[in-house]
Amino acid sequence: MSNNDDLKLTRARTSFAEAVLDLVARIPASRVLTYGDVAEYLGTGGPRQVGTVLATEGGSVPWWRVVRSDGTIPARLRAQAMSHWQVEGTAIRDARVDMPKAKWSGDVGAL
DNA sequence: GCAATGACTGGTA
């Protein structure tokens, strides 16, 4: 697998950050996950840790595919995320992600 | 090793 080389693109990263970035990078377009779901999927840490990782190294992954449980995100990122969601065709509901429709099942083959 | 921080969550008012 060449994805190992990707790990060298940035700084050392911890095992947790590595797992978060890896999972976020695997989220298919038009699909989103909540911070809590990412943490639960990894089996460790919590939603705050996921946010901390994305705030630190999120520039290298599709962070807009990770949103709050309400389908919203911080005002600082809302405009940017909205633009990406529209381009990728993500289900949107009144300036928020339509979680019931856009939430990723964890299976890339599910459509 | 300890204390503070934070792109969160769920419950209550």
Add this chain to the structure above:
DNA sequence: TTACCAGCCATTG
């Protein structure tokens, strides 16, 4: 519907 509170846990100083 929005606003506020307490809990959670890895990372950083």
